[in-house]
Amino acid sequence: MNSEPYSPAGPSTMSVVTRDIVIQNHLGLHARPAMQFVDLANQFTSEITVEKPLADGVDEAVTVDGKSVMQMITLEATQGTKLHVTASGEDAAAAVEQLAKLVDDKFGEDE
Amino acid sequence: MEIMKGIGVSPGVVICPAVVLDAEDLVIPRRLVDVNSVDKEVARLREAFTKATDDLNVFRAELKAEHGNDIASIFDFHAGLLKDKTLLNSVLKEIQTSHTNAEYAVSVAMKKLAGTFLAMKDSYLADRVKDVYDIEKRVLRTLIGNAHEGLLNLQQNVCVIAHDLLPSQTAALDKNRVKGFACDVGGRTSHTAIVARAMGIPAVVGLGNVSSAISGGDLVIIDGTRGVVIVDPDADQLTEHEEYVRQYIEFEKELATLKDLPAVTTDGHAVTLMANIEFPAEINDALDRGAKGIGLYRTEFLYMASVIEPTEEDHYLAYADAVRRLDGRPLVIRTLDLGADKYIFGKGPSKEANPFLGDRSIRMCLHNLPMFKAQLRAILRAAVHGDVRIMFPMISTIMELRQARMVLNDVIEELEDEGASFKGDVPVGMMVEVPSAALLASNFAREVAFFSIGTNDLIQYTLAVDRTNERVAGLFTPAHPAVLSLIRDVIRAANRQGIGVSVCGEMAGEPLYTLLLLGLGLNTFSMNGPDVPEVKKIIRSTTTEHARQVARKVMSFDSERQVVHYLREETRKIIPEAF
Numbered sequence: 232m233n234s235e236p237y238s239p240a241g242p243s244t245m246s247v248v249t250r251d252i253v254i255q256n257h258l259g260l261h262a263r264p265a266m267q268f269v270d271l272a273n274q275f276t277s278e279i280t281v282e283k284p285l286a287d288g289v290d291e292a293v294t295v296d297g298k299s300v301m302q303m304i305t306l307e308a309t310q311g312t313k314l315h316v317t318a319s320g321e322d323a324a325a326a327v328e329q330l331a332k333l334v335d336d337k338f339g340e341d342e
Numbered sequence: 343m344e345i346m347k348g349i350g351v352s353p354g355v356v357i358c359p360a361v362v363l364d365a366e367d368l369v370i371p372r373r374l375v376d377v378n379s380v381d382k383e384v385a386r387l388r389e390a391f392t393k394a395t396d397d398l399n400v401f402r403a404e405l406k407a408e409h410g411n412d413i414a415s416i417f418d419f420h421a422g423l424l425k426d427k428t429l430l431n432s433v434l435k436e437i438q439t440s441h442t443n444a445e446y447a448v449s450v451a452m453k454k455l456a457g458t459f460l461a462m463k464d465s466y467l468a469d470r471v472k473d474v475y476d477i478e479k480r481v482l483r484t485l486i487g488n489a490h491e492g493l494l495n496l497q498q499n500v501c502v503i504a505h506d507l508l509p510s511q512t513a514a515l516d517k518n519r520v521k522g523f524a525c526d527v528g529g530r531t532s533h534t535a536i537v538a539r540a541m542g543i544p545a546v547v548g549l550g551n552v553s554s555a556i557s558g559g560d561l562v563i564i565d566g567t568r569g570v571v572i573v574d575p576d577a578d579q580l581t582e583h584e585e586y587v588r589q590y591i592e593f594e595k596e597l598a599t600l601k602d603l604p605a606v607t608t609d610g611h612a613v614t615l616m617a618n619i620e621f622p623a624e625i626n627d628a629l630d631r632g633a634k635g636i637g638l639y640r641t642e643f644l645y646m647a648s649v650i651e652p653t654e655e656d657h658y659l660a661y662a663d664a665v666r667r668l669d670g671r672p673l674v675i676r677t678l679d680l681g682a683d684k685y686i687f688g689k690g691p692s693k694e695a696n697p698f699l700g701d702r703s704i705r706m707c708l709h710n711l712p713m714f715k716a717q718l719r720a721i722l723r724a725a726v727h728g729d730v731r732i733m734f735p736m737i738s739t740i741m742e743l744r745q746a747r748m749v750l751n752d753v754i755e756e757l758e759d760e761g762a763s764f765k766g767d768v769p770v771g772m773m774v775e776v777p778s779a780a781l782l783a784s785n786f787a788r789e790v791a792f793f794s795i796g797t798n799d800l801i802q803y804t805l806a807v808d809r810t811n812e813r814v815a816g817l818f819t820p821a822h823p824a825v826l827s828l829i830r831d832v833i834r835a836a837n838r839q840g841i842g843v844s845v846c847g848e849m850a851g852e853p854l855y856t857l858l859l860l861g862l863g864l865n866t867f868s869m870n871g872p873d874v875p876e877v878k879k880i881i882r883s884t885t886t887e888h889a890r891q892v893a894r895k896v897m898s899f900d901s902e903r904q905v906v907h908y909l910r911e912e913t914r915k916i917i918p919e920a921f
Binding site for chain 2: 259
């Protein structure tokens, strides 16, 4: 996984940060995790998009609004699905950092 | 435009706007709003979303206080969807582009969203479609409030679209305005089918997802003859179907001319055509179609249309009403046939592993004597006004028949002791719809005044097919040689004993089987009123000898396909319009 977020400029300026994440929790990005993701995303001013790129079993790449639970659910991101999270705005780096952490922590689910 | 294929269960074609019923009977009206009112609808919508969110939050707080956070958090997703701008915007867009009222826009947008969920491969996620339905209802309830349009006072002709029609819903329909039915589930003998045929309006069932594909106000063509529903038809289809509707009306008119002509073959053999009814009010229409009496009065609808158990007086009033309308013509009253697929309102299905093999019909009556006796008392009391006959359903052993008779005798004694006005010597018959009764028909024939063959159950029990299960409904056919040989033997046993015999199942009203049943020696056919003219036309166009030849040939076949193919050929020679 990409560990270094891309952050070209200093704080308080517009920046675009992207990171790959992998859904690890057992049930995938189902209703509750999707809500947690969206609730967290909405705490940032940056625009946040999530892309499901082409892969085995993914016939069509989709990009959705990371602040819409309805759109996030339609990603159908099951366990093992790889996603690109992109934030653009002043707090982009922090947003991507915290969202990635939420996913890596398996949304706090006990496995 | 979308064409959906289902099972045509009541013939005819109709073109009119749809009313979609959900489980709560919310009717979603479609109104076009002018450009100036779009803002008003948008405001109503935003308000409804806010109010729905507030209501949900109150509900969540209550749940949390009562059951803890785990239960309450189930509704977090609902709250999340309600405050999701994507969802709100999709509804707003619908209002702004289609200029419709907020209710309709919600229904359209939610149906699209539900479709997305249903298409998901992950079954857990697909199942979340229930949450979509739930928030749809939440928003709609807020928008419509208490002022929702009931089905009792419709302003225009409509087709009713539903997942499945409940007896309580059909009982509440404005029968003058409802011109067709289309349902997601059901088969040829489902409640919707029976009611549609009784009302003489087209119906298609087993369509899968028609109730989510159609929104209230959509123009719909329901073709009950071909089992097709067309949503938002294009101009060509409209023209084609309007022509088809016109032809159909012509054919109906031609059949109507048969009304007063007798049901006799060209060589002078007369048969009796009767009608099946659920409600006494259907009698006039049945007589108009040329029926000579009622061969099956399904009394369980008295129970299903009511919230509380009907009293003896309720029974009596209904039966007396029916007898008076018949003015001396026969009325065969079938005693309660509840259980299995028909339950008493409010009680719901019984907890039986195998309800069709369980405590239903006559068995249930013999286990609920006060209920059974109330009905029998009412029948005997109503019998003084005309020609009433009693028929016991689902007899499977001779002991059941004798027990039922004993109860009837008890009731006669009671009425005598009370000095009530009643008639004790009414003819008592039985339904033959269980293979055991059909196999022993000659024994039963010695103890009853008539048989009525209930083909729907006889087929189901003989072929081991649940007719309401879409996955196996295709195996359900009267044409199976095993079913046909049972029917032949029952008719033969009755004729040898010199008692009456009729067929009162769906088969009696299907033109395809008229020649065969006639040839097997059947003398009474009881069917849905609207089917009478067509069956009569076939009878009036053939000879007993020809019908016997057809029956002999059919009985030599060993597959239902041969049977159906041959009968279709033969029937088409008489009425090409029927197929």
